[in-house]
Amino acid sequence: LVVELIQQIQNLIDPRARFAIAGASMGGLCSRFALAWMEQNGIEHRVNTFLSFDAPHAGAAIPLGLQYWLDFFSGESADAAFLLSRLDTPAARQLLVYHHDTPPSSTASADSLRGAFVSELASLGDYPSQPRLVSIANGSGSGQDQGYPPGEQIIRWEYDSLLVDIRGNVWAVSDGPAQLIFEGLINPILLPSTTQDVTVSGTDAFDSAPGGSRNSMAQADSTEAPYGDIVALHPDHCFIPTVSALDLPTTDLFFDVDGTPDLALLTPFDAVYFPNSNQGHVEITVENAEWFKAELFGSPTGAPAPQRLAVRMNSNIHYPFKTSTSIRLEVFESAQVRLDVYDLRGRHVIRLLDGQLEAGERRVEWNGTDGSGRPVASGVYVARLSHGTHTVAQRMAL
Numbered sequence: 331l332v333v334e335l336i337q338q339i340q341n342l343i344d345p346r347a348r349f350a351i352a353g354a355s356m357g358g359l360c361s362r363f364a365l366a367w368m369e370q371n372g373i374e375h376r377v378n379t380f381l382s383f384d385a386p387h388a389g390a391a392i393p394l395g396l397q398y399w400l401d402f403f404s405g406e407s408a409d410a411a412f413l414l415s416r417l418d419t420p421a422a423r424q425l426l427v428y429h430h431d432t433p434p435s436s437t438a439s440a441d442s443l444r445g446a447f448v449s450e451l452a453s454l455g456d457y458p459s460q461p462r463l464v465s466i467a468n469g470s471g472s473g474q475d476q477g478y479p480p481g482e483q484i485i486r487w488e489y490d491s492l493l494v495d496i497r498g499n500v501w502a503v504s505d506g507p508a509q510l511i512f513e514g515l516i517n518p519i520l521l522p523s524t525t526q527d528v529t530v531s532g533t534d535a536f537d538s539a540p541g542g543s544r545n546s547m548a549q550a551d552s553t554e555a556p557y558g559d560i561v562a563l564h565p566d567h568c569f570i571p572t573v574s575a576l577d578l579p580t581t582d583l584f585f586d587v588d589g590t591p592d593l594a595l596l597t598p599f600d601a602v603y604f605p606n607s608n609q610g611h612v613e614i615t616v617e618n619a620e621w622f623k624a625e626l627f628g629s630p631t632g633a634p635a636p637q638r639l640a641v642r643m644n645s646n647i648h649y650p651f652k653t654s655t656s657i658r659l660e661v662f663e664s665a666q667v668r669l670d671v672y673d674l675r676g677r678h679v680i681r682l683l684d685g686q687l688e689a690g691e692r693r694v695e696w697n698g699t700d701g702s703g704r705p706v707a708s709g710v711y712v713a714r715l716s717h718g719t720h721t722v723a724q725r726m727a728l
Contacts, residue, residue: 331365332495336375350379350626351461354612356529358385365458374628379625380461382599384542384612385470388574389427391536392417393484393510393567394438394547395500398528403498403512409553427536428503434528438503446721450687456598461540464625465598466618468542468611469572471587471604476543480505480535484547494518500547502567503530503538539583541568542575542611569611578601579674579710579725594723595672601604601625647725654697655726661687668716669694671726679706682713690693698728 340351353361361380370377397417404411416422423429423441430551455462478484480502487498497515508531517523525649543566551562573585587593587604669683680701682694700706706728714723
């Protein structure tokens with residue numbers, strides 16, 4: 331669909347014109363996938379800037395306890411049944427870091443469709459190489475949580491009467507230890523009761539992590555219950571973790587984004603924006619609106635818009651590689667260029683290039699050694715290309 335849209339736009343504008351794509355939420359993944367697919371298949375897209383807006387590049391999160399809540403009560407509530415059907419669409423199964431199982435499992439995991447989707451993205455080179463890549467996140471860059479600790483109860487529904495007893499309690503996942511995340515009971519008088527308790531362990535604290543938030547608990551609270559009252563003890567949860575929106579290579583959901591001095595070494599994006607405090611998912615604010623406008627039209631203060639780089643670095647040919655890899659540079663105009671390799675801690679490994687390059691294409695080889703010629707350890711490294719005030723980076727797996 332995105333490819334078709336891009337081609338229709340090409341037919342409507344000047345053949346020499348280039349344009350931008352902004353993908354919000356899952357639209358960011360759809361656009362990323364489409365652009366990478368077009369490049370791999372040699373199809374021109376003429377997109378010079380790709381703006382990713384709070385997109386789940388490393389996955390999205392819906393509280394696992396809430397997923398089991400919907401599953402348990404889907405036979406009693408049309409609203410719960412509808413929302414459960416949304417959770418079970420292929421898209422949700424591809425994107426969610428934790429997806430409910432039937433019967434419930436004691437360990438949280440993603441659906442198998444997620445692994446297949448991630449592999450397919452990797453086969454396309456992960457990201458398009460031709461446009462400028464910009465990410466705007468709604469999640470906090472300073473490690474702010476969603477207002478409650480891991481393992482906190484987030485929904486309470488308890489009702490007792492002569493006709494029926496109800497329990498529908500939900501807890502956020504813990505940061506590792508075994509945690510009760512759902513307690514369900516439907517006990518009608520004179521009929522068999524239905525119960526379900528779900529405990530999981532080994533989880534990361536996605537529900538309370540920094541990220542663009544979704545008010546799923548408040549949504550449950552606002553739903554009229556057939557008996558008693560559903561109470562949201564906390565209204566929001568992390569939906570798109572900050573580290574996911576910026577696609578940082580870390581499992582630390584509370585990674586100090588704001589305190590990392592050279593974020594370009596870790597993220598595939600040429601420029602990123604993140605707020606100090608968590609915001610609603612895909613919320614437009616005064617601050618991030620200025621980032622959008624500056625990228626698309628130039629800064630309202632008169633500063634020039636980010637320009638297309640004079641040199642483009644394309645994905646290394648062999649990803650991952652064992653002995654050596656080739657980094658392809660496309661030089662659009664004469665430029666002083668420096669190309670370095672760093673490890674994920676930001677430590678300099680080797681300088682591969684430092685000099686003036688003329689227009690044309692060039693391949694730079696790296697054989698997996700440091701500046702002294704010693705082989706480096708297996709792992710993920712970052713190639714950093716600098717010229718003038720511009721810096722771009724890409725990851726390589728040795």
